[in-house]
Amino acid sequence: MNPPFDATADAPATAAERFPLQFARTRRFSLGVPRQFTVSPDGERVLFLRGTSGTDPVSRLWLYEDGTERLLADPLGPGFADDAPGEAPPEERDRRERARETSSGVVSYATDASARLVAFALQGVLWVLRTEGGAPLRVATAGPVVDPRPSPDGSLIAYVSRGALRTVRTDGTDDRPLAGPDGEHVTYGLSDYVAQESIGRSRGYWWSPRGDALLVARVDTAQVSKRYIADPANPERPPRVVAYPAAGTANARVSLHLMRLSGERTEVRLPGEAGEGHPEDVWTDRAFEYVVAAGWDGNGPLVTVQTRDQRSVHVLEVDEASGAVRTLRRTQDPAWVALRPGTPLRLGSGALVVPARPGGDTQGLEIGGVTTPPGLEVREVIGAADGRVFFTAGEEPTEIHVWSYAADDPDDGFLRVSGAPGVHTAAVGGPTVVLDSRTPDGHTVTVLRAGVPTGSVAVLTEEPLVTPRPLALSLGERDLRSRLYLPSWHRPGDGPLPVLLSPYAGHGMQVVLEVRAWWVAVAQWFAEQGFAVLVTDGRGTPGRGEAWEKSVHGDRLTAVLEDQIDALHAAAARYPDLDLTRVAMRGWSFSGYLAAAAVLRHPEVFHAAVAGAAPADRRLYDTHWEERFLGHPDVLPGNYTRNSLLDEASALTRPLMLVHGLADDNVAVAHTLRLSAALLAAGRPHTVLPLSGAGHLVGQEQTASSLLLLERDFLRKSLDL
Template sequence: MKYLKFYFYICTFFVTILSAQPKEISLEEIWTGAYRTESMEVLHSMANGQQYSVLNFDRKAGFTSIDIYSYKTLEKVKTIVDSRNIKALRYFSDYTFSKDESKVILATNQESIYRYSKLGNYYVFNIKDNSITSISEDKIQEPTFSPDGTKVAFAKANNLYIKDLISGKTTQITFDGKKNEIINGITDWVYEEEFSESQLTYKEVYSFVRAFEWNTDSDKIAFIRFDETNVPEFSMDIYGEDLYQTQQVFKYPKAGEANSEVSLHIYNLQNENTKEVKLDKAYNDFYIPRIKWTKNPDLLSAQYLNRHQNELDLWFVNAKTETSTLVLEEKDDAFVNVTNNLTFLKDDSFIWTSDKDGFNHIYHYDKNGKLINQITKGNWEVTSYYGYDEKTNSVFYQSTEMGSINRDVYSIKLNGRGKIRLTKREGTNAASFSADFSYFINMFSSAITPPEYTLNSAKSGDLIKRIKDNEVLSQKLSDYKTSKKEFSTIHVNGEDLNMWMIKPLNFNSSKKYPLLMYQYSGPGSQEVANQWNSANDYWFYYLASKGCVIVCADGRGTPFKGAEFQKCIYGQLGKYAVEDQIAVAKKLSEEPFIDASRIGIWGWSFGGFTSSNCLFKGNDIFKMAIAVAPVSNWRFYDSIYTERFLGTPQENPSGYDDNSPISHVDKLEGDFLLIHGSADDNVHLQNTMRLAEALIQADKQFDWAIYPDKNHGIYGGNTRLHLYKKMTNFINEKLGDKRE
C-alpha cells in the first residue's frame, strides 16, 4: 500500500510539472485568430455628448445590434436596432446615423470592389417607428444622408441618385456614367488607393471613395466627375472554378501614363440643374483630392493638386455667384501631403495641418487664407487631428511629443497656449471624443500591454472608468514562453534609426544566432512602434523561439521624424531605404551573438521591393530574402504614388531604373523566395512575372509561389497559414545551422 501511495505522489508530481510547462506559439493558432484582441466596433458618439453607440455582433446566433451606452456609467441604455426584429434584414455589418439621429442607414451583403470601396444593399431604419425602407433594389455605393435627414444620395453604376425619404421618389442626377469611361461621385482606382488617408495608430482610415458632398442646407450636392476614357486598361485573369477563366478589366494609370480627367460640379436640387465649377486659374493635368462645404451653404472648398504633387491650392467656390477665390497655396520642393484635417469654424476661419516648418503641425487661418497663428510647434509631429471644441476654444490632437515610437493625446487652446497632455502612459494612445468634447474613450496599448479602452475626461485626461481590456488574452499569453521586443536606435548613414529586436528564448550572448530582418520601409509607414502585437509579431516570436534573432529598423523616408527625414528620398525612391537596411545588417553582423553568414531579410509590398534589392545589392551581407507582392519596377506602379516621390519616368528615368530590383538581378548570389497573388489589383502580378523572367534570363536560381485569385493581402480560407508555413520552412532551410 505504501508503494502504491508513493507511486501516486510521483505521478502527481510529474502531472503538475507537465501541466506547468509553458506553451509554444504555433502557426495554426496565429492564423486562426487564437490571439485576437477584443475591441469596440464602429464606435459613434451621439450628438448629446453623453452617450455613444457600438455595433455588437453575436457571431454564433448570427445577428447584429446597435446599442447605446452612457459615457457616465458605461451601462447600456438601450438597443435602437436589433436585426432579430427586422424581417427584411437579419444581419448588417455597418451603420450611419442621420444628423438628428432619428434614422440610420444599415449595410448588408457588402462585397469589396477594391481596397476600400464596396457594393451593398442598404436600408434606412426609422428609429421612431421602427420602419425600414430599402434605398435601392440594386446594390449601390456610398449612401449618404442629407443634413436634414429627408434624403439619401448614392451612386449606382457610375451615376448619382437621390432618394426622397418622404415621397419615396428616386431621382437620377447624372446620366453619362459608364464602366471604364465615366464615373460620377465615386473615385477611380488610383484616387481610392492613394488619396485615402491611413492613420497608423489602430488602423484608422479616411477612405476617399465617396466623391460627393451635401451642403449644410441639403439643397446642393458637389461631386467630382472622373473621365477615365484615356486611362490605359489593366486586366487580370480570375481562374475561379469554372472551365474557363474570366477577366477583371479596370483602368489603372501607371507612372507617366494618362490619368482620369477630373472636373468639379454642383447639382442644385431646387432647379434640378448641374453646373461645372470654373476656377480663375488654368490647370493642366491635375488632381482634386478633397472637396468640403464650409458652414456657409453656398460656399464649397476644393483642393487642387498639380500632377507633380508639390503645389496644393485651396479654393473657395461660391455656388450662388459662381465665383472662386484662391485662399491658400502650399508648395514644397519635394511633395505636399494631402490630409483630411481641414476644419471650418463658425466665422469660416479654418484649421489646417502642414509640415511647412519641418514638422507636421496645426495652423489657424482666417476666411481669406491669412495666417492667424501656428497652434502647435516643436521638433515632433502631429499624427492625428481630432477636432475643435468651440465651448472651450480647444484643439485636440495626437502627437509624437513623447518619442516618435509613442503616441499621446493633447489639448491646446486655439491661440497655441495652455497645452495639456491628456494621456499618461508610455505607448500608443488614440482617442475617440464625445460629440461635445467632454469625454474621450482612450485606446491604449504598448508592446507589453494589449489594447485597453478607458473613459477619460477631455478637460484633464483623468481616468473616469475602465471600459474594456484584454486581460483574458494577457492571462492566456502568460502560459506561453516568448521573448521581449526590445526598442533602441541604431546609428547608420548619419542617422539614428528606430529599431526593435527580439532575441531567442534562453538567449546566450556567447552563442551565434541567425538574423532575420523585417521591414516595410515605404513613405508613410512606421513598423517600429510601441504598440500591441500584430499577427506578424506572433510569427516573429515563434521564429525567435526556434533560435533566430529578429530585427526591424525604420530607415530614411519613413514618417514621424520630420520632413527632412521623410522627404530626403525624393527623386530616389527606395535608394536610401535599401542603403539603410544593408547598413543595419552590416552593423548588426559585428555583434558577437550574430552569425554574419546567416543573415536574411523579408518584406511585403514596398517591403518586398526593399528585400529584393537588399539581397541583390547587398549580396555580401544578405544570404537570403523573401519578397511578397513586391514592386519590381517602379514603371509598373500607379501614377499618384510613384510620381509623388519620383516625378514621371519621362522626367527621371534613372530614378526609376536605378532603384528597381529588375535592374539588379545579375547581382543575385543568395537564396530568394518570390511570392505573389495572381489577382493583385494593386501591385500587379506583372511585377513578379517580369522579375522572374529577368532572373531566368540571368541564369539565377530562385524559388517562387503564386497564390491563385488572391489579391494584395493574400488571404482567405487556409491561405495565410499556407503562406507563412512556406516562408517559415524557407527561413529554417536557408538560415538554419548546417552544422547541426
C-alpha cells in the same frame, strides 16, 4: 542552445506552433476591435463597428450610451438573415479592397447631423435605423446601393447605384437620380482609384449643412489604361476590369459639381494649373489633376487640389451660387507637398487648420494663425469639438499621442490628452472624447467626458499565443529606431542566432512603435522559430521630420538599404549572438521589394530573402504614388531604371522566394512575373509561390496560416537552421 519546438517542447512552444492559425483566424488580430467611431454633437451617443469576438468575421453596428453598449444591427439576426443572400456591388467590393477590409457584415455606415439616423448597405441593400430604438428598416431603392449617406436632417438618403447618384426618402418613396449615368466610363459620387488607394480620399460626395444640395465628384476613366484581373484557378470567370493609371499615363478626369435637390446643377470652376511660385525642376507639371480633399461646412464648400507633379497644393473656397473659387491657401515644395489627413479643417469662425512648418524640420499645423510647437510632429487632424481642435502628434517618433488646442482661447495652449506611451487616436463630439489607445500592454478604448474617464468600449480581440519581448534600440549614427526580438528560450552566450530583418521601411508607415500590433506578434513568432528578428524604421518613414521623410526623393532604395545594413551591424556589435554570416530579410509590398533588392544588391550582407507582393517594376505602380518619388518616367527614365529590379536579375546569387496574390490589383502580379522572367532569362534559380484568389491583403485563413510556415521553412533551409 535549445532546439526550437521539438516534440519535447513545453507549453509555450506548443502555443507558438498554433500561432499561424490564430494569426489567420483573427485576420491579423483585427477581429473584435471596435472601430469607425462616431460621437454625436452633444457627446451623448457613440456609434461604432465591431464583431462579437476575436474570431467573429461579421461586423455589427453598436451604440455606447449612458455607460453601456447596445447592439443596433446584427446582419445575422432576425430580419437581415431572412433576406436571400446577395453579393455586394462591384464598386463596394473595390472600396473594401482599397480599405483592406477584412470583415463582412456592416463594414461602413453614415449618420445624420445629430447621429440619430444611421444608414448602411448590406450586399447592395439599403437599411436605416434610429438610435433611440426600433428595428432596422429596409428601404427600397432603384438599384444596388453603394455608400449611402443621410441628409443632415435625416429626411433623405443619398446613395450611388450603377454610376449614378440618387436620393430616396427614408420610407422608400421618391427615389430619383440627381446625376448620371453618363456612360460606361463615368460615375457620380464615387472616388477614383488613385484617390482611394494613394491619396486617402474615399468619398465622392458631400451634403450641404442645410440638406438642400450636394457637392459631387464626377469621374471619367475613359482615358485611363485598363487592367484585367483574372482568376486563373477559375478560368470560366470573366476578368475584373480596373481603371489603373500607371506612372506616366493618363489619370481619371475628376470634376466637382454643385447639385441642388431642386434640379439645378453648377460645375465648380477648379483652376487649371498652378501659377507663380510653383517650383520648377527637370520635370514640371502644373496641371491640377488631383482633388485630394473636399467637404461642405457652415461657411460653404471647401476643396483642395494638387498638381500632377505634387509640388503645389491650393485650398479653395467655393461660391455655392456660381461655382467660382477663391484660393485661401497655397503650399509649394520642391520635392512634394505632403498631404496631412484631416486637413484642411475650417472652424466655425472661418479660420483654417492646415499643415505648416513651425520651425526647423518639423511638420506641424497652423490653427487659425497659431502654429504647433517645433519638434511636435503632427500626424493627423481628428476634428473640432467643444471649442477645441484635436489632432495626433508626437515628440518621439515611436509614440503618437492625442493633443488638443483651444482655438477660442489661445492662452489655454496645447494639451496632451493621452498619457501612456503608445499609439493613440480619438473620435470627438461635444465634451466627449473616445480615446483609442494601443500600447505595449494591449488595446483599450476609453470614453472621456470633459476630460474625465466615464466608461470604456470593450476590445474583444484575442491575445496572441506568443508574448512579444521587444528590446527597444536606437542604432547607429542616425539613431535608427529599432526593435530586436530574441527567442524566449535563448540566453546570452547560448550560441549564434541567424538574423531575420522584418521591416516595412517604406513611405507612410511605421512598425517601430510603442505598441503591441500584429506585426510585433509575428516578429516574436519568427524569433521563437530560432531567429534574432530585427525591425528598423529608417529614412523615408514618417515621424522624424520633413528631410527624413523626403530623403528618398529620386531614389527609393539606396538610403533605405543603407539604414537597414547600419542597424544590423550596430545591433550585432551590441549583441554578439547575432550571426552576420546568416542574415535574411522578409517583407510584403514595399518591404518585399526591399527584401528582393537586399539580396540582389548586397549579397555580401544578405544571404536569403522572402519578397511578398514586391513592386519590382516601378513603372507599373500608380501615378500619384510613384511620380511623387521618381517623377515622370518619360522625362526621368533613369529614376525608374535605378529603382526597378528587372535589370539587376543577373546579380542574384542567394536564395529568393517570390510570393504574390494573383488577384492583387494594387501591386499587380505582373511585377513578380516580370522579375521571375528576368531571373529565369539570366539563369538564376529562385522560388515563386502564387496565391490563388489572394489580393494585396491575404485574407483566406488557410493561405495566410500556411504562408507563415512556408516562409519559416524556406528561411530555415536557406540559412542552414
